[in-house]
Amino acid sequence: MLRLIINENMKIYRRFRTWILLVLLVVISVGASVAYKIETQHSTIGWRSETxxxxxxxxxxxKDTSINEMLRREAQNKLKIARYRLKHDVPPVSNSPAEVVMTDSGLIETVIIxxxxxxxDIxxxxxxxxxxxxxxxxxxxxLKILAAKYIASVQxxxxxxxxLFFVEYATNAVLDGFGNIHATDLFLSAQGAVVQQNILAQAxxxxGLSFVPLMLYVTIAFAASTVLRSSAFSIGISLFIMLIGNSLVNLTMKFEWMKYLPFANSDMTLYxxxxxxRSDMTIGxxxxxxxxxxxMLNIVSCFVFVKRDIAG
Amino acid sequence: MDHLPVVQLQGVTKVVRGRVLVNQLSFDIYPGEVFGLLGPNGAGKTTTIRMMVGLISITQGDIKIQGHSITRAYEKAIGRVGAIVENPDMYRYLSGYRNLIHYARMVPGISESRVDEIVKIVGLENQIHDKVRTYSLGMRQRLGIAQALLHKPAFLILDEPTNGLDPAGIRELRDLLRRLAQDEDVAVLVSSHLLSEIEMICDRIAILQRGKLVLTRETKEVVVSERLLQVYVTVDEVNIEQAVQIASTLSKSVILGTQPGTLVTMLTHKDIPRLNSHLIASGIQVYSIQTFTPSLEDTFLEITEE
Structure with a gap:
């Protein structure tokens, strides 16, 4: 079995295409960190005035009653933290690579793509x-050959x-210094209380949590690849599901049954x-x-792959 | 043929969406034998081969390799099989060597020296580290044969192996297969739609047509058979009637030829000199006796033509 996995890895990493993707990810991570650095000028008015x-x-x-629920709750959260910060005199962290990693976590979508x-294609x-x-x-x-391919995809x-994590962290460390890895900042707990937590641990x-939706997309692409036998088609379908999923989050607030679809469960940053x-949804x-x-998708892949006649 | 067959096909049938692609196919292949599977395109050769290696399911019947059923004991049955199915499709973005390493990893106990050895056998030493993308069809065919031989199979399947090989390459392939069969007792199955190319390679030939076995035959049999041969006889025009009478004593079918003084008859090999001596004894002048041996090619065409 190990030999099969080595083979699958050889077929991934001995391709020029794979290295383009890897290099591209590094370039994007470094670029995002540099952009962040340029954008956030440290003001001179002090953190209290800024907050x-x-x-x-x-x-x-x-005050605007027409805004959507998500934006309203976000504003409430931000206010809660800001007021807490002023009341308890907790300055924001000035240089923490982990904080930038969290802020730029949207780049995880690049990893997914x-x-x-x-x-x-696998x-x-x-x-x-x-x-x-x-x-x-x-x-x-x-089944073993398929499993080796799945494991190689997961790897x-x-x-x-x-x-992504490493390059972003390293770039920010180079730009701004390592800071203090024990630095804490204010976050909201699942119950909505303001708590001080280690930033690196949060990142x-x-x-870690984003690994689960990433696995979902790996599995969708893998199943599509196995069932449809066309890489273009399965890339298309997987990306379509990813994009449509983001826009279904608002609908899920209205319809309870939609919380059982994968879409509204794919963004861990929300938690x-x-x-x-929805208030009845938790990380678990x-x-x-x-x-x-x-x-379920893996069961479908296995079934189709094992039963299929390899003809033509 | 005193040993047990390496491969046994027992009433193998494949039906896809109501169409019968292979119909009740049964034959055995023995160690040390080169077996040719012949038939026009679409006769079911590749379908049969795909069933033999478990790529497609068998609708009815069973295939056993060294006694293990390909459907019920797949891993055991396939372990000593080496094959090229249809085209020698390789990973084009890998070098020939990496392709071989890939397949070598899938069978325990293949050393790197075995890989080097096989590269020499198929004559790819100079290009083995180039990407397969740059290979000609002939080179890919050789690489395909190399991956099929890596694990010293007891049963070797080559689907249209002469595709893309030049005459020298075909000759080399023939020598290689001969050597494998004779020295290592490998059973070899070679498929082709071109009889001329495998007639000389094979010991035995099966002809498939529309999924059915129409004929199996030893290739050497054709030359020394006891079958009736078509014989053209030319005698002096005056005595042709008498010659026909004499020929009729030896054969049931005698007809006059299109040229004056000729007749065409069907005789067994040993009756040809007898006819000659009878004719001469009756004072008939014999100008020529020609036999027309229907080659396998003719039989093949005759069978496969509508």
Whole structure:
């Protein structure tokens, strides 16, 4: 089994395409960190005045009754933290690479897209090149060959996610210094209380949780690749699901049954910012729903792959 | 043929969406034998091969390799099989060497020296580290044969192996297969739609047509058979009637030829000199006796033409 996984990794990393993706991710991570650095000029008015100045727009937003629920709750959260900060005299952290990593966590979507590209091709590529025939006539059950491919896809996803974290952290450390890894900042707990938490730990938690939706997209792309045998088609479908999913979050607030779909459960940053899509949804619920989909899709992949006639 | 067959096909049938692609196919292949599977395109050769290596399911019947059923004991059955199915499709973005390493990893106990050895056998030493993308069809065919031989199979399947090979390459392939069959007792199955190319490679040939086995035959049998041969006889025009009478004593079918003084008859090999001596004994002048041996090619065309 280990030999099969080594083979699948060889087929991923001995391709020029893969290295383009890896280099691109590094470039994007470094670029985002540099952009962030340029954008956030340290003001001279001091953090207290700055925080007070930031409160005003959020209060205005709350007065507007037409804004959507998500934006309203976000404003409430920001106000809560800002007021707490002023009342208890907690200055914001000035240089923490982990904080930038959290702020730029939207880049995880890049990891998802790049991983979709690899996972979409890993099975269908064997079909389109005809190599599936020579691959399957070896003394291994098809299930093992498929499992090796899945594991290699998951390894690639993990590598990408780790690379994003590492490169962003390192870039910011170079630009701004390492800061204090024990630095804390104010966050909202699941119950909505303001708490001081270690920033690095929060960043690691965010990335750790984001691994679950990343796995979901790996699994969607992998299943599409296995069932449809066309990498272009499965990249298309996976990206479509990803994009449509983001726009379904608002609908999920209205319809309870939609919380059982994978879409509203795919953004873990919402939980860390105390913005659950529905009040009856928790991290545990979302992780559970996603794992259920991952398991179901994998059952479909296995079934189709094992039963299929390899002809033509 | 005193050993047990390496491969046994037992009433193998494949039906896809109501269409019968392979119909009740049964034959055995023995160690040390080169077996040719012939048939026009679409006759079911590749379908049969795909069933033999478990790429597609068998609708009815069973295939056993060294006694293990390909459907019920796949890993055991396929372990000693080496194959090229249809085209020698390789990973184009990898070098030939990496392709071989890839397949070597899938069978325990293949050393790097075995990989080097096989590269020499197929004559790819100079290009083995180039990307397969740059290979010609002939080179890919050689690489395909290399991956099929890596694990010293007991049963080797080559689907249209002469595709893309030049005459020298075909000759080399023939020598290689001969050597494998004779020295290592490998059973070899070679498929082709071109009879001329495998007639000389194979010991035995099966002809498939529309999924059915129409003929199996030893290739050497054709030359020394006891079958009736078509014989053209030319005698002096005056005595042709008498010659026909004499020929009729040896054969049931005698007809006059299109040229004056000729007749066409069907005789067994040993009756040809007898006819000659009878004719001469009756004072008939014999100008020529020609036999027309229907080659396998003719049989093949005759069978496969509508």
């Amino acid at each position: 007070r100045a930031a409160i005003q727009p959020y209060e205005n937003r709350l 790049f991983t979709i590209i690899i996972a979409s 099975v269908s590529g064997e079909f389109s090149s005809g190599t599936i025939k020579l691959l399957l006539i070896r003394p291994y059950r098809r 690639f996803a993990t590598l990408m996610l780790g690379l 690691v938690k965010l990335f 860390l910012n105390h913005l659950p899509v 619920f979302s992780v559970g729903v996603l794992i259920a989909y991952i398991v």
